[in-house]
Amino acid sequence: MSKHMSKYNDVIIIGGGIIGNATAYYLAKKGLSVTVLEASKDIGIGGSSRNGGGVRQSGRDTRELPLAMWGIKNLWPGLSEELGVDVEYTQKGNLRLGKTAVHQKILQGLTDKAVSCGLDVRMINGDEIRAINPYLSEEVTCASWCPTDGHANPLTATLGYYKKARELGVRFITEAPCFELRKIKGVIRQVVTPDAIYEADKVLVAAGFDSRKILATVGIDVPMMPLKMECLVTEAEPPMFLQMLGTADADFYGHQSKHGSFVFGGSSGFEHLNKDNGSPISSSIGASCTCRGIIKYFPALADAKIVRAWAGWLDDCADHVPVISPVEEVPGLYIACAFSGHGFGIAPAVGYNVAEMIADGHSTIDLSALRYDRFKPKQ
Amino acid sequence: MKSINDRSQDIGPFVSQTDDAIIICRCEEITKGEIRQAIHDGMFTVNEIRRYLRAGMGLCQGQTCGKLVKNLIARELNVIPDQLDPATSRSPMRPVEMKVLGNEEVAHV
Numbered sequence: 024m025s026k027h028m029s030k031y032n033d034v035i036i037i038g039g040g041i042i043g044n045a046t047a048y049y050l051a052k053k054g055l056s057v058t059v060l061e062a063s064k065d066i067g068i069g070g071s072s073r074n075g076g077g078v079r080q081s082g083r084d085t086r087e088l089p090l091a092m093w094g095i096k097n098l099w100p101g102l103s104e105e106l107g108v109d110v111e112y113t114q115k116g117n118l119r120l121g122k123t124a125v126h127q128k129i130l131q132g133l134t135d136k137a138v139s140c141g142l143d144v145r146m147i148n149g150d151e152i153r154a155i156n157p158y159l160s161e162e163v164t165c166a167s168w169c170p171t172d173g174h175a176n177p178l179t180a181t182l183g184y185y186k187k188a189r190e191l192g193v194r195f196i197t198e199a200p201c202f203e204l205r206k207i208k209g210v211i212r213q214v215v216t217p218d219a220i221y222e223a224d225k226v227l228v229a230a231g232f233d234s235r236k237i238l239a240t241v242g243i244d245v246p247m248m249p250l251k252m253e254c255l256v257t258e259a260e261p262p263m264f265l266q267m268l269g270t271a272d273a274d275f276y277g278h279q280s281k282h283g284s285f286v287f288g289g290s291s292g293f294e295h296l297n298k299d300n301g302s303p304i305s306s307s308i309g310a311s312c313t314c315r316g317i318i319k320y321f322p323a324l325a326d327a328k329i330v331r332a333w334a335g336w337l338d339d340c341a342d343h344v345p346v347i348s349p350v351e352e353v354p355g356l357y358i359a360c361a362f363s364g365h366g367f368g369i370a371p372a373v374g375y376n377v378a379e380m381i382a383d384g385h386s387t388i389d390l391s392a393l394r395y396d397r398f399k400p401k402q
Numbered sequence: 403m404k405s406i407n408d409r410s411q412d413i414g415p416f417v418s419q420t421d422d423a424i425i426i427c428r429c430e431e432i433t434k435g436e437i438r439q440a441i442h443d444g445m446f447t448v449n450e451i452r453r454y455l456r457a458g459m460g461l462c463q464g465q466t467c468g469k470l471v472k473n474l475i476a477r478e479l480n481v482i483p484d485q486l487d488p489a490t491s492r493s494p495m496r497p498v499e500m501k502v503l504g505n506e507e508v509a510h511v
């Protein structure tokens with residue numbers, strides 16, 4: 024097959040999710056020429072359009088927390104204005120709810136860790152919880168409360184970065200699945216797709232869990248697996264509350280969107296055994312199970328109508344923390360994947376810092392704890 | 403490469419039309435002009451329009467406007483509508499209350 028050789032770029036980004044789009048935008052702002060290759064027909068078809076919209080710091084691993092805190096302080100508040108698209112960023116706090124002594128212990132552990140990193144998060148009791156959110160049932164007895172957490176609209180944020188990057192001259196090509204990376208004279212050079220070979224000095228792999236296959240073509244492995252998760256959304260309801268919610272038990276999480284609909288995510292416990300493994304299709308038991316979880320916490324939502332359910336993949340890393348790193352063995356190659364179900368909230372900060380890493384050789388936030396070579400066999 | 407995959411192709415400037423104010427998505431009240439503008443913002447597929455504007459995300463889930471949106475994209479990009487996929491269909495088939503969807507009781511006859 025003769026392949027069309029495409030014109031040369033400073034940077035090629037593999038994957039048109041929010042991570043690829045945001046990095047493309049910040050690179051273009053620095054004046055670099057960028058092409059984004061997206062395997063599917065739709066920009067943002069992966070986790071970026073399927074997630075629960077949480078923009079949270081509480082509950083995050085201490086290696087990831089600095090990125091989350093920096094993004095919430097510096098990028099999220101001005102993002103709608105910067106992109107010219109309403110990303111519906113709402114910073115009204117996160118309640119992580121508990122009902123039992125075991126939950127209380129889990130929440131206390133998470134809270135202590137976050138406090139040691141300088142995050143304003145604290146444990147509150149049932150009365151304090153219902154003062155913040157009067158719709159919660161009496162069964163809820165404890166929660167961690169982080170007033171600076173929040174939520175945003177993943178659809179408009181992902182496509183907003185795309186729109187703005189495109190305006191700045193970034194080239195986006197859909198139905199362009201990369202199946203091979205090639206080095207020339209020891210450095211990264213070519214990105215091979217069925218229709219064309221693209222050339223650049225630097226390449227960022229930001230293709231979710233598919234990054235694993237792509238990186239394998241230059242001998243690099245990131246230990247992660249796809250994990251299916253399901254979400255659902257109700258019809259628009261009158262405004263009830265503005266906080267982001269989660270539970271110690273992880274039975275559900277979610278928020279009410281600006282539009283009025285409630286977006287909730289949850290799991291049935293059978294995700295890893297799903298017969299549809301291979302395509303992110305919602306199961307027959309997922310939405311029902313999530314509804315039962317929600318009603319126990321929010322009896323008032325029992326009559327809310329579900330209009331849509333869907334599923335998506337997490338790129339679940341061995342230690343559930345992202346890999347954001349240059350690759351020493353392949354000079355010019357960078358990785359941003361393995362977000363393990365929390366890549367949306369940190370996406371602006373990731374895009375900004377990865378753009379710095381690629382363009383300037385160093386980033387504002389120290390990302391060395393997120394390197395690709397941190398995984399060691401047991402001693 | 404099919405032209406529709408090159409998102410930087412020149413589709414000309416956005417020119418307003420006299421009927422831009424008509425509503426295409428009735429559930430979410432999205433107008434023809436808003437949809438045409440979104441195409442010029444780079445939204446070249448029915449799914450992208452839906453995610454960007456909410457057209458087809460309301461109570462009827464795009465059963466009424468899906469085809470209209472597709473035709474608008476085709477016209478603006480100058481391709482035949484068959485080149486475009488419809489928006490992804492999702493369960494449930496019609497809106498269902500949480501207490502019904504979450505009901506574990508089985509009525510044995």
Ligand SMILES: Cc1cc2nc3c(=O)[nH]c(=O)nc-3n(C[C@H](O)[C@H](O)[C@H](O)COP(=O)(O)OP(=O)(O)OC[C@H]3O[C@@H](n4cnc5c(N)ncnc54)[C@H](O)[C@@H]3O)c2cc1C
Nearest residue numbers: 038040042062069070071074075077201233335366367368
């Ligand atoms: C159900 C669910 C709920 C979630 N909830 C939250 C939440 O509340 N808060 C939060 O912070 N995060 C959440 N997440 C995680 C978050 O959605 C992801 O971490 C984030 O979207 C990752 O973005 P990405 O760009 O890395 O990946 P993606 O959006 O998956 O993008 C990767 C892209 O790469 C493309 N691609 C794949 N292979 C190739 C190839 N060979 N060549 C070219 N392109 C390729 C894919 O088609 C895809 O478009 C959730 C995820 C899911 C699934």
